[in-house]
Amino acid sequence: MGELPDKRTAFIEWYLEVIEAAQLTDKRYPVKGMNVWTPYGFRARRCLDAVLIREIEATGSEAVEFPALIPSTEFAKEAEHIQGFNAQVYWVTKGGLAELDVPLVLRPTSETAMYPIFSLWVRSHRDLPLNVYQIVNTFRYETKTTRPFLRVREIHFFEEHTCQVNEDAATARVASNLDAFAKMAAALDLPYLPVRRPEWDKFAGAFYSIALDIPVGEGRTLQIGSIHHYRENFSRPYGIQYEASDGSTHFAHQTTFGLSERLLGAVVAVHGDAKGVVFPSAIAPHQIVIVPIPAAAGTADPGAMAEGIASRLRQGGRRVHVDATDARPGAKYYFWELRGAPLRLEIGRREAEQGTVSATDRLGRKSTFPLEHVEVEVDRRLADFDRALMEQATERFRASFAYADSLAELAGSTQIRVVRWCGGEPCGRKIEEAIDGSVLGIPEGPLPLEPRAPGPCIACASIEGGAWALASRPL
Template sequence: MKLPDKEKEFLQWYTAIIEYANIVDKRSPVKGSNVIMPYGYSIWESIVAKLDGELKATGHKNAYFPLFIPEDYLMKEAEHFEGFIPEVAWVTRAGDRELDRKLALRPTSETIMYEMFRLWIRSHSDLPLKINQWCNIIRFDTKETKPLLRDREFLWSEGHTCHATAGEAEEQVKESMKLYEAVYKESCMSFLILRRPKFDTFAGAVYSIAYDCPLPDGRTLQIGTTHNLGQGFSKAFNITFQDKDKKNKNVHQTCYGLSTRLIAAIVGMHGDEKGLIIPPYIAPIQVVIVPIYRKEQREEVNKASEKMLKKLLKAGLKVELDKREGYTPGWKFNEWEVRGVPIRLELGPRDIENEQVVLVRRDTGEKLSVPMKDTAKSAEKILDEIQDFLQKRADKLLEDSISHPKDYQELIDIQKTKRGFSRVNWCGDEACAEKVKDDTGADVRGTREDIKEKPDGDCIICGTKAKEVVYIASAY
């Protein structure tokens, strides 16, 4: 099996790899509504476990809100609704009857949740309210769908909070960023944290912060967002509380989301010409044992392999023993490389004799012989090293993806060739952002949220006085 070139033909490589590595089966019948296969779903389960733990440790409570949202709910916050209207899927029939009023399938849950929050919140002692929901989301996009990158149905976590003051909402935005960064770290992601320009904030929000991750083809992928909603929704939905001063006030709100799209980023960020490399902390299988033998040695080697399997499972590692017959070890090596298992453990008659095993790192290809009795400890150490290696390589990819064009022509050249992030001075005018979009297809993605940056020259597009330093990139 030969994969397309990852840098030159990224989407072809991506499409091939998610199929070969059993992440997604896109032969499902509805475009953009794909099957997440067990191996891919297991990566999602690792992400869910990590994020759910972080959310609970910070006082979030999970709940479940309906898939169906009546049209009049969506219309309560007009600006918000308008943003989603081209993508809303409508249920108009049930059984053989027409419904009296058509029902939207949730493109996001603000409207249905906030109608409930209005009923749940009475006084300051009900605040902060921090609710999370794990659910499926429907955005019936008409543009080109791409598995996990742009799906008509995807899975996500959506956090929604209400606070007594603007300051507390501001703090909540920061807390959500910390939670998400903890999850991205498990996945060895590297990204820019950008405050989107005003014209690109989430419909109904005061401001939006997003995580943009560079992919090998130079495009960037938004892997999560946090929004400070201010009081826009709380006024539209009349969510009020009696404060300590006995006055009725509108709550301040935030919301944030992280979806199965993160799996696409993990695949894109860490894979290589041999296939996927899954970060050890979220890998469905961390170590795969491949027994190697001639026919007459089979029983002995299989017995030793079973023993090793039990030993590693007992040490808390996620291990699989590939006992399949009728496949050569080389065929198996290839398959587990494609699927990105961090460590391959080879075990043959000579290893048994020497009381050792061979561990092969998926990231570097390095082979190590280790004593059988130390296998678990060695594997754990190597998993940490691979996690570290992938993180450093991702950080380097991010660093290399940022260019510093000195004039507009250079910006155009960069965005038309290698792409990545261009760090430039900007006047803040939407017309300039539109000009860049027209000339290059790239967007003004926003200003750094994690550090303060000041412009040191004029707007790279129009030449007037710059107001901020922004990052421009072509996005998926």
Template sequence: MGHGKAKRGIPSKTENFNEWYPFMVEAAELVDKRYPIKGMDVWRPYGWKTMKLIDALTHAEMERTNHEEVNFPLLIPENLLEKENALVARLKRAREEGVDPDELRDEVEEGGFKKEVYWVKHAGENDLDIPMFLRPTSETAMYTMFPLWIRSHKDLPLKIYQMVNTFRYETKQTRSFIRVREIHFFEAHTAHANEDDASLQIQEDLEIVDRLMHDLCLPIIKAKRPVWDTFPGAWYTIGIDAVMPNGRTLQVASCHHYRDQWAKAFDVTYENLEAKQTHCHQTTYGMSERLLGAVVGMHGDDNGLIMPPSIAPFQVVICPMIRKNLEVDTVAVAHDVADLLRKRGLRVKVDDRDLHPGQKYYDWEIKGVPLRLDIGPRDIAQGTAFAARRTGGKEPLPMDTIVDECYRVLDEISDELRSRASQHMDDVVQPLPTFNQKEGSWSMEGEVKDGHIYELAFDGSDADAEVIERMTGMSFLGDATEPYVKERP
């Protein structure tokens, strides 16, 4: 473990997470970072299978909540970005001046995603009359179409989503899944008759988040972002953060309430019950491949990944003993067991490579397969398969109830991952030391430590928040939607 290295040359997660993480995403064959454009990794089969399983959970939630899937073009004309920039600039000024955005007119000003977009300015040998850009997100593209789809109150609510790649010119240091230039992205966009209906949509989004994070075994912090960290063009933003092993937060999702500002900018109206044209109220909800980054970071250990069973490409790997002159065909038995498990809905891999068992175990530990079944002549004679959990622990499982036993063990592995992650968050999230203000000066009782997240009861002003940020050297996540510090004796 010395020098930040665990056994077998793997960096130690506990001693050097920043070295462990990039090593692991490549060692586990999730992505290959050697593509000749920075921040655009190549998804390898194992990583893409994992991401598609996360997508499948999201698709199921969208189906359950009556969202319809769409697919918009990648290219967006420049004039739509200018419209977005004008809206964002006006909302920014309204916040700064404390006035209603409707009191201000649109002005040409830098804002939104303009500094982050990739441009397409010629096709073949011809310059384009109107430059186009690759979508960083899809408000401008979608809201151009909304007025064509929404005519009356009967068309509401409109609830659509897409899973696409978005592009942002990220100038900071890139990191697989966490900060990339080509992003596997989920975005849901909705339009509603009024502000209250849009607010109910935000609550539904947060319930979806809870269900997804339960499946990923990730505890999260949900917080309404401060004004200065609100998504451009939003009335308010709720960020969803996972707590990484180093005590830092990673935003894995966000929900935005737009009120009617985007509708006014893009003329998204409907005819209400009184036959009057009324602007819609809109919301968005977004997630990305950061979800996979959070899973890697939170659940992995010094031996490799630990995949939650819900998204593991292989929930069970079966390793038959391969040796010459065996009296029983262990490989055939392994495939029979695999077929039985597959018929009951489990994702199974039989590793019948002619390799030393230790090499196989190493490969599947790195990839984080939740459950390994070893099958040898003695196991077959005893009517069992020997089970090894990726979270630790071994036991024989009876062959005659092998399917039910595998499901039981996988459920227990999920519970164990949730318990570990929740305990980590309990350890990291602490009450902030008391602040005192006297005669215009501030003091703090105690100290803050790196690797912790602090919670405090706060009803002060933005200026007060800036004082706290300056004194602690930390940034405000926002107003938590629920308390996270457990009562301590």
């Protein structure tokens, strides 16, 4: 592989080359936007899923799995939802050679698959809360340019669906999801902003939507997840109601929380560099790669020592790979830097004779330590690597934002702009036209900038009811 394009000024070109060179996916499958998970990419995906499962189950959510095919009669029950997804749906109209009486939708998301069953599961207040999740593939006929992990037609998808007793309980579940994602993102060393989307950009059928956004490239953003509060917008058409303790009947309030393989793309986008992918240790397919360097006959055997170290490290649950190929050491170093292994251990004749280990992390920091302490020293270096990775990512994250005080400042912006907005759609549309992008919405937390005194709306100069909002060009 030659020199990679510049990540900041040619982000998409850099990203596509890195994904392919690191062998995370194979896009040569003959259906556009449906890519093959390679062994290395699949390992990373499995590690990512483990993080999501750990944190969502810590909140009391339980795993389910619903069918992929949805009857059109159920899909059509929530009018705003079908309007939002109809153009992206794959339809199944035949079973063998026979036309189906009821066409089937290949799930784009699972509200319309799950909620007819929820109406059977939820009958009493004792059935609430219902908090369930699944990790499945969803399908959307994406008409924009497809890109591995970021925009695909077959999506590896995590989705939690819940039913709550009332609006306050649903709001509390949204807060619980935000807390769970904060822990997921911390494991990925991934800074982000939760942003409440404007009315015209919320999920079809939602009361409100909170997106989870990160900066990528110059002035661009990537939505890596979303959390939605539905109120009764789905429970009414699907008949999800319960009997309260006083005998009265109520419709459930619902929420959803969605993430996808786009998170893996986000890790590549945020942490990757001029050498390739950089994996945080939580989802690295191989947390430690050991490279034995052949020695002359009759001397200590680096290969045997490498296998012994690997065995010790694996006993503690660490993911270890010994590169025993016949490639030259320099080629191995290059290969595992490209693939983002957090920590490389090198065992040559000197290390084998002295009982030491030479270590280099993916950020290029070198050290040596005694073999007898290998477990403790490896864990220490991985933890230090993750801290440094988060610090680097946070520094770049903060540098990606800047205030703008006029519409003219938005044109050609290479940063995500923080603007004062009155909240009205006409002004929002003016901001979007000026930046040639979108009003992402209002952050659900502190801005990554020094605080400023409130000012007038950037579009209409009103000082009434304004808030800080984000504007960018979504990827």
